[in-house]
Amino acid sequence: MGETRHTKLLIIGSGPAGYTAAVYGARAMLEPVLIQGIQPGGQLTITTEVENWPGEIEIQGPDLMIRMEEHARAVGTEIIADHVSSLDLSARPFTAETDSGTTWTCDALILATGAQAKWLGLPSEEKFKGFGVSACATCDGFFYRGQEVVVVGGGNTAVEEALFLTNFASKVTLIHRRDSLRSEKILQDRLFRNPKVEIMWDHTIEEIIGSDTPPGVEAVRARHVHSGEVTEVPCKGFFVAIGHAPASELVKDQLETHMGGYVVTRPDSTETSIPGVFAAGDLTDHKYRQAVTSAGMGCMAALEAERFIAEQAVE
Numbered sequence: 058m059g060e061t062r063h064t065k066l067l068i069i070g071s072g073p074a075g076y077t078a079a080v081y082g083a084r085a086m087l088e089p090v091l092i093q094g095i096q097p098g099g100q101l102t103i104t105t106e107v108e109n110w111p112g113e114i115e116i117q118g119p120d121l122m123i124r125m126e127e128h129a130r131a132v133g134t135e136i137i138a139d140h141v142s143s144l145d146l147s148a149r150p151f152t153a154e155t156d157s158g159t160t161w162t163c164d165a166l167i168l169a170t171g172a173q174a175k176w177l178g179l180p181s182e183e184k185f186k187g188f189g190v191s192a193c194a195t196c197d198g199f200f201y202r203g204q205e206v207v208v209v210g211g212g213n214t215a216v217e218e219a220l221f222l223t224n225f226a227s228k229v230t231l232i233h234r235r236d237s238l239r240s241e242k243i244l245q246d247r248l249f250r251n252p253k254v255e256i257m258w259d260h261t262i263e264e265i266i267g268s269d270t271p272p273g274v275e276a277v278r279a280r281h282v283h284s285g286e287v288t289e290v291p292c293k294g295f296f297v298a299i300g301h302a303p304a305s306e307l308v309k310d311q312l313e314t315h316m317g318g319y320v321v322t323r324p325d326s327t328e329t330s331i332p333g334v335f336a337a338g339d340l341t342d343h344k345y346r347q348a349v350t351s352a353g354m355g356c357m358a359a360l361e362a363e364r365f366i367a368e369q370a371v372e
């Protein structure tokens with residue numbers, strides 16, 4: 058049997074939301090404990106340049122996350138390299154079981170487990186991730202000024218990404234596996250009107266083609282779903298926009314979720330459907346999915362958790 062430990066504030070997740078919550082929680086003298094999970098530093102550790110974190114014209118994603126970890130630790134957060142395997146939110150204190158066998162109990166809980174982009178699952182996609190293959194146009198679009206790019210997907214994300222990319226790219230080809238988009242009509246209208254956009258209906262992606270030295274994308278091979286005809290579309294950037302999966306497995310039967318698993322929070326708040334449980338970052342955010350917005354929500358969660366803990370002490 059592992060040990061059981063108690064903390065006033067437990068934070069699950071070590072992305073921008075988790076570390077920011079930790080900084081605020083520690084500075085409020087809550088002595089928070091943060092459990093990092095299997096991806097210490099979160100999604101930004103799998104990217105290179107980050108050019109939209111205020112105060113840094115350019116910083117490598119992994120370096121930014123190391124600095125956030127150092128900051129959280131320096132102000133008094135206990136950072137634990139472990140993964141939460143289950144949560145019990147049915148009674149207070151809340152209970153978290155971890156892979157190492159330690160059981161954590163806490164008075165307030167901040168969930169910051171993030172989300173993961175869905176990928177096509179092609180070996181060539183894996184090979185060129187970070188070298189032309191991306192799942193974030195807001196992050197990487199800037200690198201494709203004056204070049205041709207391809208976006209795959211047919212939802213709001215794909216259409217928004219395609220439209221955003223027209224700000225930089227010379228041409229954006231949207232490839233979709235059906236003959237109609239599922240995105241909002243207003244976005245579709247905007248897309249259809251944009252002279253830089255070409256749409257390839259009824260095509261699936263077979264392979265991303267590129268060079269090894271230096272590594273980089275040169276084209277994608279797409280197959281027509283009915284005729285089987287194969288077309289090579291030249292591009293320097295290939296953006297996968299087929300949806301995101303919020304990491305809400307731990308709480309999906311305990312908290313209210315929507316839109317494919319995003320944790321519901323009250324408007325202008327990080328409060329979830331259970332008092333004392335707060336959610337921040339991509340776990341709750343189907344819309345913005347940015348480091349800075351995640352950090353902002355982490356701050357809000359810590360301030361709300363602090364207030365919650367203080368109110369419980371008075372009762």
Ligand code: FAD
Nearest residue numbers: 070071072074094096099100141171196338339346347348
């Ligand atoms: P994440 O960063 O997703 O972190 C989630 C954390 O939760 C991880 O540490 C994980 O280990 C932990 N976790 C999950 N499950 C458990 C569990 N069961 N137990 C314990 N821990 C758990 N945004 C920008 O603003 N600018 C950019 O340039 C940019 N570039 C990007 C490039 C790429 C390739 C990707 C994928 C995303 C990029 N983003 C960028 C988006 C940005 O990374 C996310 O919006 C942000 O990281 C979300 O932060 P978060 O704290 O909510 O969660």
Ligand code: NAP
Nearest residue numbers: 177210211212213214215234235239298299300301316343
């Ligand atoms: P989504 O709505 O689930 O759409 C995913 C798209 O990718 C679909 O068109 C789907 O095709 C396609 N797709 C899925 N798997 C695929 C695969 N393996 N190969 C090829 N194509 C594949 O996801 P999303 O666009 O990320 O949106 C998620 C949620 O966030 C939605 O509720 C959306 O409304 C919301 N959102 C809102 C906004 C906004 O309000 N501005 C912006 C972004 C997202 P099919 O159509 O054939 O299924």
